[in-house]
Amino acid sequence: MMNYQAFTGIVTAINDFSIGQYNEVGCYKLMSVDNGYGNAVNFVVAPTTYFVDQEVVSVGDQVTGFYDGNAPAPLIFPPQYNAVIMYKNTSGQFVKVDHFDEQLVSSDHTLQLNMNPATKVVLKNGQPFTGNLANRDLLVVYGATTRSIPAQTTPYQIVVLCS
Structure with missing residues (x-):
């Protein structure tokens, strides 16, 4: 990792x-x-x-x-x-690169992902990713978050960083 x-x-x-x-x-x-x-x-x-x-x-x-x-x-x-x-960097858009666990919480426990069918999930080469996102290194592009701990968001895009 x-x-x-x-x-x-x-x-x-x-x-x-x-x-x-x-x-x-x-x-x-x-x-x-x-x-x-x-x-x-x-x-x-x-x-x-x-x-x-x-x-x-x-x-x-x-x-x-x-x-x-x-x-x-x-x-x-x-x-x-x-x-x-x-x-x-783009205004109103954020990026997090981290390892996400089985609940899709980042390793530093600051961000949790709420999945939506509209979220684009791809590999680094742009091809669709169809596997399970749990316990993987992910690049997450997102906007607004909740003020909870961890903050929750529905990402715009996820890039799966296969090793």
């Missing part, structure tokens, strides 16, 4: 990033993100990084980058993480 961590901020730079001996210029990007409170992160964006709704991100956009908190990272400043998922 991946330990999903998130960092939200404004994209300040996007540059080509060379990786490995083959120097595949253009395939990898280094995306610098600043949260406006003195914290910055560089995300290594690979061809395999999943962009929610395939949004194109530009300098000046507010984004949330998700990375594996258990993965090794170089000890440099600003921190540099391999982006697993990138989300271009």
Whole structure:
């Protein structure tokens, strides 16, 4: 199970990033993100990084980058993480990436999903997912929530993150 961590901020730079001996210029990007409170992160964006709704991100956009908190990272400043998922923030819409249990409650117990037949449930490749959502890593796109603990929501879309 991946330990999903998130960092939200404004994209300040996007540059080509060379990786490995083959120097595949253009395939990898280094995306610098600043949260406006003195914290910055560089995300290594690979061809395999999943962009929610395939949004194109530009300098000046507010984004949330998700990375594996258990993965090794170089000890440099600003921190540099391999982006697993990138989300271009949209007003009134939220994203949660986490492991959800058999009651569809996130591992940090902050969000519970109430399913609706209109909820779009897909794999990362966009194909429909027809299995059980319980005990899986999910990317959840949602709007309004209840003020309960955990907050409850009926998601707009769920992307199943099969390992």
